[in-house]
Amino acid sequence: MDSYNNGNPIGLGPRTRQPKKKFFRTLSILFTLCLLLIGGFIAYQYIKPKHQAETVKVTTIGQVPIATMEKARVEQWNGVTKKVAYLTFEDGPSALTTDILNSLTEQQVKATFFFIGSNIDAQPSIVKDVATAGHYIGLHSETHDYATIYKKKQYVPEMLSVQKKIHQLTGRSPLLTRPPYGSSPGISKSIAKDIVSADLRVWDWSIDSMDWYYKDSAKEVAKTVINRAEDPVEIILLHEQPQTLRALPAIIAGLKKKGYQFSIYDEDFHIPYNFVQQSNL
Ligand SMILES: [Zn+2]
Numbered sequence: 001m002d003s004y005n006n007g008n009p010i011g012l013g014p015r016t017r018q019p020k021k022k023f024f025r026t027l028s029i030l031f032t033l034c035l036l037l038i039g040g041f042i043a044y045q046y047i048k049p050k051h052q053a054e055t056v057k058v059t060t061i062g063q064v065p066i067a068t069m070e071k072a073r074v075e076q077w078n079g080v081t082k083k084v085a086y087l088t089f090e091d092g093p094s095a096l097t098t099d100i101l102n103s104l105t106e107q108q109v110k111a112t113f114f115f116i117g118s119n120i121d122a123q124p125s126i127v128k129d130v131a132t133a134g135h136y137i138g139l140h141s142e143t144h145d146y147a148t149i150y151k152k153k154q155y156v157p158e159m160l161s162v163q164k165k166i167h168q169l170t171g172r173s174p175l176l177t178r179p180p181y182g183s184s185p186g187i188s189k190s191i192a193k194d195i196v197s198a199d200l201r202v203w204d205w206s207i208d209s210m211d212w213y214y215k216d217s218a219k220e221v222a223k224t225v226i227n228r229a230e231d232p233v234e235i236i237l238l239h240e241q242p243q244t245l246r247a248l249p250a251i252i253a254g255l256k257k258k259g260y261q262f263s264i265y266d267e268d269f270h271i272p273y274n275f276v277q278q279s280n281l
Contacts, residue, residue, distance in 0.1 A: 085260040086235045087111040087251075088205060090140060090178060093119050093126040094240040101133055103248045109262045114140035114178035117162040124169055131170040136264040138176040138203070139163055150186035155179070156194040176201050176265050184275035192278050202274045202281040203265070205237035209251075211244040218246035226254035234260070235273060 089100060092115055104111055113130055115137055120127055130137055141149055142158040149155050159177045167173045177195070179186060182204050187195070195202060207228045214220035221243055225236055236251075238244050252262070272279045 083232050083258070083260045084234075084263045085229065085255050086233075086263055086265065087238060088138075088178065088203070088235060088265075089113045089238050089240055089244075091116055091119070091144070092240040093123050093130070096240045096242065096245055097123075097126045097130065099245055100240060100248070101129060101135075103245065104135070105133060107249065107252050109252055110135055110264045111262070112136040112138060112176075112265045114138045115162065115166070116140050116144055117142035117158065117165055120162065120165045120169070124165075127166060127169045131172065134264075136174070136176070137166055137170065137172070138174050138178055138265065139166070139200070140178050141180050144180045146181055146186065149180060150188070150191065153191055153194070155187065155191050156198045156200065159200055160198060175199060175267055176203055176270075178203055179274075182275050183281070187274075187276050187278075187281075192276065192281060196280055201267075201270055202278075203235060204273060204275045205235045206231065206273070207234050207236045209236060209238050209244065209247075211239050211241050211247070215241070215243055218243045218250070221247040222250035222254060225251045226258065229255055229258055229260065233271070 087104075087109065089111060092100075092113055097113075100111075113135055115127065127137065139159040139162045141155070142161050143149065143154075149158060155177075163173050163175075177200050179202060183202055184204075187202070207225055209221050210224045211221045214224070225247075228234075229236075255262075272281060274281050
C-alpha cells in the first residue's frame, strides 16, 4: 500500500501532475482567503456607519419630555440619590402670603410663587418681600380666565404684562410661567410657538396637593403630598389657602423624612415639565 500510495491520495493520477495541482490548489485557497478578507472588510465598513446612524438618530419631541426631568436632576452623593422637591404656590399674592413666607423662613425652606397680575396690583409690597426672602416669583397670568387665556390666545400677552409688573417691583424679569388649570389642553401648538418666541417657559406639576378639594383638612392635604412623593424630582402644586398654610409644616417634615431637599426654580437649569409634552417649553 505504501509504495502505491506514497504521499499521493488515491485516485488522483500520476505523481508527475501533482506539483501543478498543488500549486493551483494553494493558489485557489489563497485567493479564497483574500476574497474572504476583502469581503469581510467591505461588510464591516458597510455595517459600521449604519449602526452609528441608528444610535445618533434624533428623538422626536413627543418622546422627550417627562423623562428629561428625571435624567436632568438626579444626582448621586455617596451612592444615595438626591431627591428634590419644588413647593409651588399659585394665585398670590394674597392675605396669606406673609404667613406663608414666615412659615417657610421658620423651616428654612425656599419656594416658588406664581403670581397673578391683578393680585400684584392689590398688594405690591408683598412681591418685594417674597423676592427679598430669596424665593422665585413666576408668572400666572392677569385674569386666570380659561377662555381669555387659551381660546382668545392671551397667554403670552398676559404673562408678559405680569412680568413687567414684577420687574418694576423687584428688578427681575422672570421667564417661568405656570399655566392656569395646567397646560393641557389649553396650550395649543400656536400658543406654544408664541411662548417660545417670547422666551417664556412653562411648568406644570407632578403632585397635586388637592388643597382645593380638602378645604377643611390640612391633615389630608399633607397626607396627599407626602404619600404621592415617590420620584427623584417632584413639583408640588399648592395654593395660597388657609388649609395649605396649616399643612405646610407637616408637608415639609414629611418630605424631609422621605429624603427630599427643597429647591427653587433655576432659570439656568430649566427642566421641561408640561402636560402637553413639548420639550421646548
Ligand atoms: Zn392658579
